[in-house]
Amino acid sequence: MSTASEPTTTGSGIALVDRLRAELGHSAVITDTDVTDSYSRDMMPLAPYGTPLAVVMPTDTEGVQATVRACAAAGVPIVPRGAGSGLTGAANAIDGCVVLVLTKMNEIVEIDAANRLAVVQPGVVNLDFRDAVAKNGLFYPPDPSSYDWCTIGGNLATNAGGLCCVKYGVTTDAVLGLKVVLADGSLLKTGRRTVKGVAGYDLTKLFIGSEGTLGVITEATVSLKPLPQAPGTLVAAFNDTAAAGDAVARVVKEGLVPSLMEIMDKASIDAAETYLKTDIGAGSGCEALLLCQSDSGGEVARRELTAIEQICTDAGADMTYVTDDLAEGNMLLQARRVVLTALETYGTWLTDDVSVPRTRIAELISGCARIADEVGLRIAVVGHAGDGNMHPTIVYDPSSVDESERAHKAFDDILDVGLSLGGTITGEHGVGKIKQEWLAREIGPVGMRVHRSIKQALDPENLFNPESMFSMFPTPASQLERSAGS
Amino acid sequence: MSTASEPTTTGSGIALVDRLRAELGHSAVITDTDVTDSYSRDMMPLAPYGTPLAVVMPTDTEGVQATVRACAAAGVPIVPRGAGSGLTGAANAIDGCVVLVLTKMNEIVEIDAANRLAVVQPGVVNLDFRDAVAKNGLFYPPDPSSYDWCTIGGNLATNAGGLCCVKYGVTTDAVLGLKVVLADGSLLKTGRRTVKGVAGYDLTKLFIGSEGTLGVITEATVSLKPLPQAPGTLVAAFNDTAAAGDAVARVVKEGLVPSLMEIMDKASIDAAETYLKTDIGAGSGCEALLLCQSDSGGEVARRELTAIEQICTDAGADMTYVTDDLAEGNMLLQARRVVLTALETYGTWLTDDVSVPRTRIAELISGCARIADEVGLRIAVVGHAGDGNMHPTIVYDPSSVDESERAHKAFDDILDVGLSLGGTITGEHGVGKIKQEWLAREIGPVGMRVHRSIKQALDPENLFNPESMFSMFPTPASQLERSAGS
Structure with a gap:
């Protein structure tokens, strides 16, 4: 792990900066370390980050192509990034790289309400996009917790999820096609504008979630849903975590599909209550809180929530409460939304991301x-x-080496438990620079070999985000060879 | 285009057959041309097909691995196939190949109702699988028209759709993970058993729809939906095709999502009425018929169908009829389901597959x-x-060269119209051996280059289905070189 410092810019680095400035304009290429530092890392405290040669901010696809061609010619790696809300260090700079910031490509190119689709650039903030399509009576489902500042490009790169996934799926489920700048600077168009289509390999879904390692997404065509009804809300408190888990499993088994179904454990409830300076009604013995919404509208939503309420009661809930008042529902959800902020009262937070079968x-x-x-x-x-x-x-307290080590151990131990329950080491945040050995453990040597062969096929010079997700050089021995040979 | 004939089995071919029989058992390897002929082609009359060296029918993943290793060692290409219901020749034999038939791997390995998922082998017939999960109150949505005889493996290879896609998506939307035998015989496991997961590239969706060109799928883990309600049905007749198209566009725009929405033009209606020897109530001036279902249940379904009925009336429908009687609904749908059979009264049918924006x-x-x-x-x-x-x-009449040529011209002209309307050259059947030049036209040279680089990465010896979807040797000149060199 390195920390930000003055870059040692080589002659070839200076030549690259000059070329980029000549092609993209002076203001699009930043080398002032006061500025570049702020683009050197995302929100994951554990991830290593380096010092970029420059930050480049193109305003169109041609600018991205020019950047890629120039970097390829100079042999300088590219780390693409959006707002930097990521939680794995996937967008973290490596020493001497160009950080390719897509936030200035922030146009909503088209909203086609008749065909329920939109065309959007990667720098558009998720919430801005949601608001814009909502004005056309349409709904873009993916809603990561950072939706008020994360960008569509980052959502695509990580295949972001969110709170609505239980009913509406994740980012990849909403995308019809992409424009992607490849490692040789050529522009690939994947997918289509139609709902269905099977012409060739599904390249769209290959690039989504590839964490900037295969190309740079410069435009996406996404399908939209009808705008759902204002949701009704249910909260249920349990004095036993197993009972709450049982309620979730029963909801799934009964075929009920709420539009949101969140769980908070005792530590989260305590933090939220302390922070909000209020008793959120969970009661003193409360070990777990379930929060559900249904956006099916009117009588149907009421029926769905009543059915879920009955399941919670049968599973042993001490308290349940249902409201179809939107403001009250939002207030109840507030407890869930403030948890990370509330935890900052106690120290720095390090959030893990593991997905398990819903019965576990x-x-x-x-x-x-x-x-x-x-x-x-x-x-x-x-x-x-x-x-x-x-x-x-x-x-934890990151200034304490001991606490940092214990936090890191806990982070890993949680993944271990997740895998042992038949889960995956990342449900929606990704691998980035912190879970590479865990990826290898989850998908095994054949899976790793296939990953490397696809990376090699699309990015033979290892130009894009070369130290994220996995290394092209699997063993320490060959890494040493690489250093010696370069 | 070649036709079935006696194979000219070379010495190395005999050695391969001997090895396969030694490893898989004598009965798993068929060379009797009376039998192998019946595995040499699918349901697409235009597609070329050749004479296989042998048909191999493994009963487990290890048998598939042994077949792949033996063929790789002998340099003999493999054409994987299921039931042969395909409509592009993707499963058609090429001369001297091994046809790898997956129909004996037909076990439903697991149905996990609590987590709403199942594990299934490729040879299971779609309808058998649907019936089995329905007994657990669950629903596997993909329902290609051939669902009573096509297999899950073929559905995966083509990313098959069906009638339910409008509400429930296509095959790829239902799959969580795969087991795939790669070109070196190793076994790749993709995906996971959890609803969400972003550990690494989305290899699952890369293999789905790859038409057997990248590997052999030997198992799939699929997510299941709650079993929907018995559907209500609406039929609407229009004396103007544009009005019917307008009704469809308005339904989309209004955010209504029926569970089925089929259209029939006048030629289809005439064929169905003649075949069924009945007036299906469309009326004499009827130019287009819309058939819709809603499986949302009870009052909600009635409301959805009433809203669609109103849209149809506003768009100019001459007749509308709604029923919530399941038997009557099935009878109305019968007209749609018999069209291909009805057309056989007039000659051989050649069905095209084009997807356009819903407004077109x-x-x-x-x-x-x-x-x-x-x-x-x-x-x-x-x-x-x-x-x-x-x-x-x-x-058309395939015994007439002239009619065949005109049919082929019409087939191509339809694709041309589809593309000009912003559509794709295949919505759900695939590319196979009949739309290769159209694939190149739709996705362009960069897209083709990416396809070839991925194929090269995963199947460097071009072992799997080498003459389907696209050629690894793009120009006739290099094809000649290849022939000369081999």
Whole structure:
């Protein structure tokens, strides 16, 4: 791990900066370290980051192509990024790279209400895009927690999820086609504007979630849903985590599909209550809170929430409450939304991301409680219960080497528990620079070999985000060879 | 184009057959041409097909791995196939190949109702799988028209759609993970059992729809939906195709999502009425029929269908009829389901597959009527109106060279119209051996280059289905070089 410092710009680095300035304009290429530092890392405290040669901010696809061609010619790696809301260090700079910032490509190119689709550039903020399509009576479902500042490009690069996934799926489910700048600077168009289409390999979904390692997405055509009804809300409190997990499993088994189904454990509830200076009604013995919404509208939503309420009661809930008042519903959800902010009262948070079968949620939460005891740190679990995607969040003091080590251990131990429950090491945040060995463990040597062969096919010079997701040089021995040979 | 004939088995071919028999057992390897002929082609009359060296029918993943290793060692290409219901020749044999038939791998390995997922082998018939999960109150949506005999493996290879896609998506939307035998015989596991997961590239969706060119799928883990309610049905007759197209566009724009929305043009209605020896109530001036279902249940379904009925009336429908009686609904749908069979009364059918934006359906239908006039052949258009996926079906006499040529011209002209309307050359059937030049036209040289680089990365010896979807040797000149060199 390195920290930000003055770059040692070589002669070839200066030549590259000059070429980029000549082609994109002086103001699009930034080398002032006061500025470039702020583009050198995302929101994951554990991830290493380096010092970029320059930050480049193109305003159109041609600018991206020019940047890629110039960097390819100079042999300088490119780290693409959006707003920097990521949680894996995937957008973190490496020493001497060009950070390619897409935030100035922030145009909503088209909203075609008749065909329920839109064309959007990567720099558009998720919430701005949602608001714009909503004005046309349409709905763009993916809603990561950072939706008020993350960009569509970052959402595409990480295949971002969010709270609505339980009913509406993740980013990849909403995308019809892409424009992608490849490693040789050529422009690939994938997919189409039609709802269905099987002409060739599904390249669209290959680039989505590839964390900027295969190309730079400069435009996306996305399908939109009808704008749903204002949701009704249910909250249910349990004095037993297993009972809450059981309620989730029963909701799934009964075929009920709420539009939101979140879970908070005791540590999350405590943090939210302290922060909000209010009793959120969970009661003193409350070990887990379920929050559900239905956006099916009127009588149907009421019926869905009543059915879920009955399941919660049968599973042993101490308290349930249903409202179809939107403002009250938002207030109830507030407890869920403030958890990370609330945890900052206690220290720095480090949020993990593990997805388990929906029948194993309670076991994951109890596993996290055990790990918290073992490492002696506060771990709060919040998560998208409806799809089994949990975010155990560790609170620690990063200025303490000992606490940092324990936090890192807890982070890994949580992944270990997730895998042992039949889960995956990342539900929606990605691999980035922090879970590479875990990716290898989850997908095995054949999976890694296929990843490397696809990377090699599309990016033979290892130009794009070369130290994210996986290394092209699998063993320490060959890494040494590479250093010696370069 | 070649036709079936006695194979000229070389010494190395005999050695391969001997090795396969030694490894898989004598009965798993068939060389009797009376039998192998029946595995040499699918349902697309235009596609070329050759004479296989042998048909191999493994019963497990290890058998597939042994077959792939033996063929790779012998340099003999493999054409994987299921039931042979395909409509592009993708499963057609090439001379001297091994046809790898997956129909004996037909076990439903697991149904996990609590997590709404199942694990299934490729040889399971779609309908058998649907029935099995339905017994657990669950629903596997993809329902290609051949669902009573096509297999899950073929559905995966082609990313098959069907009638339910308008509400439930296509095959790729239902798959969580795969087991795939790669070109070196190793076994790749993609994806996971959780609803969400972003660990690494989305290899699952790369293999789905790759038409057997990248590997052999030997198992799939699929997500299941709650079993929907028995559907209500609406039929609406229009004396103007444009009005029917307008009704479809308005349904989309209003945000209504029926569980089925099919369109039939006049030629289809006539064929169905003649075949069924009944007036299906469309009336004499009827130019287009819309058939819709809603499976949302009870009052909600009634409300949805009433809203669609109102839209149809506003758009100019001459007749509308709604029923919530399942048997009556099935009877009404019968007209749609018998069209291909009904067309056989007039000759051999050749069904095309083009997907257009949902606002352009009427233009596609009128384009097909114009083409029918130009080539002097009957073209009946049926299609999945709700997602713009149309199947113009040309009727001709294959024993007439002239009619065959005109049919082929019509087939191409329809694709041309589809592309000019912003559509794609295949909505759900695939490229196979009949739309290769059209694929190149739709995705362009950069797209083709990416396809070839991925194929090269995963199948460097061009072992899997080498003459389907695209050629690794793009120009005739290099093809000649290849022949000369081999």
